[in-house]
Amino acid sequence: MSKAGESEQKKKQKAKEYEAYAKEFTPKPAYVANGIKAFLTGGAICCAAFALQNWLTGSMQLEEKDAKTWVTVTLICTAQLLTGFGLFDSIAKFAGAGCIVPITGFANAMVSPAIEYKKEGPVLGVGAKLFSVAGPVLVCGIFVSIIAGIIQLFR
Amino acid sequence: MSNRRGKQSIVFPNAPCIVGAAAVGGVKEGQGPQRQWFDFLLEDDIFGEKTWEKAEGKMVKKAIDLALRDGRTTEAQVDLLLGGDLINQLMIANYAARDLQIPFMGLYGACSTMTESLIAGSVFIDGGYAARAVTAASSHYCTAERQFRMPLEHGNQRPPSAQWTATAAGSMVLAGNTSANGDALPGGDIVVTSATIGRVVDPGITDVNEMGAAMAPAAASTLLTHFKDMGTSPADYDVILSGDLGNIGKHILMDLMKKQGCPLAASYNDCGAIMYSSEQDVHSGGSGCGCSASLFAGRVIKEMRQGRIKRALLMSTGALLSTISAGQGESIPGIAHAVVIERKGGQQ
Numbered sequence: 001m002s003k004a005g006e007s008e009q010k011k012k013q014k015a016k017e018y019e020a021y022a023k024e025f026t027p028k029p030a031y032v033a034n035g036i037k038a039f040l041t042g043g044a045i046c047c048a049a050f051a052l053q054n055w056l057t058g059s060m061q062l063e064e065k066d067a068k069t070w071v072t073v074t075l076i077c078t079a080q081l082l083t084g085f086g087l088f089d090s091i092a093k094f095a096g097a098g099c100i101v102p103i104t105g106f107a108n109a110m111v112s113p114a115i116e117y118k119k120e121g122p123v124l125g126v127g128a129k130l131f132s133v134a135g136p137v138l139v140c141g142i143f144v145s146i147i148a149g150i151i152q153l154f155r
Numbered sequence: 156m157s158n159r160r161g162k163q164s165i166v167f168p169n170a171p172c173i174v175g176a177a178a179v180g181g182v183k184e185g186q187g188p189q190r191q192w193f194d195f196l197l198e199d200d201i202f203g204e205k206t207w208e209k210a211e212g213k214m215v216k217k218a219i220d221l222a223l224r225d226g227r228t229t230e231a232q233v234d235l236l237l238g239g240d241l242i243n244q245l246m247i248a249n250y251a252a253r254d255l256q257i258p259f260m261g262l263y264g265a266c267s268t269m270t271e272s273l274i275a276g277s278v279f280i281d282g283g284y285a286a287r288a289v290t291a292a293s294s295h296y297c298t299a300e301r302q303f304r305m306p307l308e309h310g311n312q313r314p315p316s317a318q319w320t321a322t323a324a325g326s327m328v329l330a331g332n333t334s335a336n337g338d339a340l341p342g343g344d345i346v347v348t349s350a351t352i353g354r355v356v357d358p359g360i361t362d363v364n365e366m367g368a369a370m371a372p373a374a375a376s377t378l379l380t381h382f383k384d385m386g387t388s389p390a391d392y393d394v395i396l397s398g399d400l401g402n403i404g405k406h407i408l409m410d411l412m413k414k415q416g417c418p419l420a421a422s423y424n425d426c427g428a429i430m431y432s433s434e435q436d437v438h439s440g441g442s443g444c445g446c447s448a449s450l451f452a453g454r455v456i457k458e459m460r461q462g463r464i465k466r467a468l469l470m471s472t473g474a475l476l477s478t479i480s481a482g483q484g485e486s487i488p489g490i491a492h493a494v495v496i497e498r499k500g501g502q503q
Contacts (some may be wrong), residue, residue, distance in 0.1 A: 015359020081478035092310025116306035
């Protein structure tokens with residue numbers, strides 16, 4: 001191995017050791033408590049969504065497909081409104097993945113940059129940066145679905 | 156005799172005076188334990204402006220204005236304005252300087268800007284290149300969050316090592332003993348006596364949420380060098396204050412110093428660790444240029460005037476990362492500059 005490569009390795013080793021040393025001073029995140037909070041809020045969001053769907057297919061006599069669309073739209077709109085009123089980030093701080101993983105998290109990821117970059121204009125501000133948070137999720141999602149599609153094609 | 160001590164330290168034989176100082180704080184800072192030391196507290200973090208950046212600029216101007224008033228100095232008497240912030244290309248400081256029309260040099264040292272500008276200002280005054288200089292540094296939670304992290308309303312959870320960028324600004328007015336035309340200046344009894352310019356130290360931390368750990372080795376390097384260069388020890392200072400290492404970084408620094416055989420006693424604390432109370436949910440503590448700037452200009456200077464502190468070692472710490480370096484997976488270099496401020500005489 002070259003000398004430069006050797007010192008590079010040594011540097012990496014040192015950085016790793018320091019990182020482990022610094023970790024000793026860092027409190028651990030409350031994984032269990034956070035997990036329970038996420039489970040309860042995430043579960044509550046899903047229960048509410050199902051209750052809404054049951055009501056739409058029952059009392060409102062909608063087709064299941066239409067009811068599902070209405071539920072999705074309602075969840076997205078609610079999350080958007082909560083983001084606009086500055087409440088979503090407080091809920092997310094408590095619930096974590098519980099409200100980020102459902103479609104509510106995606107709605108928040110679209111609206112929060114829209115609010116933030118409004119001051120930089122409608123095209124180069126909101127237009128250019130609207131997907132700054134949600135963009136990577138979309139790219140990954142579309143990429144994985146293409147692969148899944150190809151697998152399905154040759155099955 | 157040379158004014159240099161060792162490789163990194165300098166002394167100021169003409170001892171520039173700190174004649175005026177002021178600290179401005181945001182809403183959260185005003186709810187914290189340091190409330191009484193701020194000269195002005197914002198009722199709303201937007202400060203009547205359209206954007207957060209403009210609000211931060213107005214905050215800096217307010218701090219400079221109050222510091223000038225405190226030092227009974229007018230804008231026209233000031234020869235030099237030194238300052239900086241965290242926002243790209245020093246946006247905040249540049250725009251504040253545009254409105255002030257004082258000859259200006261912007262400085263970037265991440266969160267170490269306050270002591271960096273104090274050192275530069277003291278050199279100018281000690282050398283006779285300026286009779287009066289103003290230093291300033293600021294940070295705003297909402298501008299920093301937007302630039303370095305996520306949009307404000309984005310919902311996420313911060314790890315325990317994360318720090319809260321302080322919405323605060325601090326400014327100090329430095330004056331020499333003689334004005335440009337040779338008249339004696341009234342001066343003051345709080346003087347800058349020596350300083351240590353830090354080296355960049357990179358321990359290899361890549362996680363942007365571990366800034367305290369990234370800066371602690373640089374802080375230790377500057378402190379150890381300062382004590383060696385100046386022939387002093389931690390016991391020689393009534394107060395040793397680091398900038399924004401936070402609770403985690405503070406304890407790492409204390410451990411590093413102990414391992415080097417130079418333990419820090421109860422006189423040591425960190426501005427980031429004391430800026431907020433534990434109920435304010437800021438995790439590891441405060442950060443940002445304004446964190447140390449406001450506590451140095453607000454609390455330390457006031458406590459010196461009250462005679463409670465005679466000799467203070469102030470060290471702002473900076474994490475020299477950018478959004479580009481973080482994106483490219485580069486590690487975070489740290490820096491720390493130290494300044495010694497003393498109260499002459501000692502009688503109240």
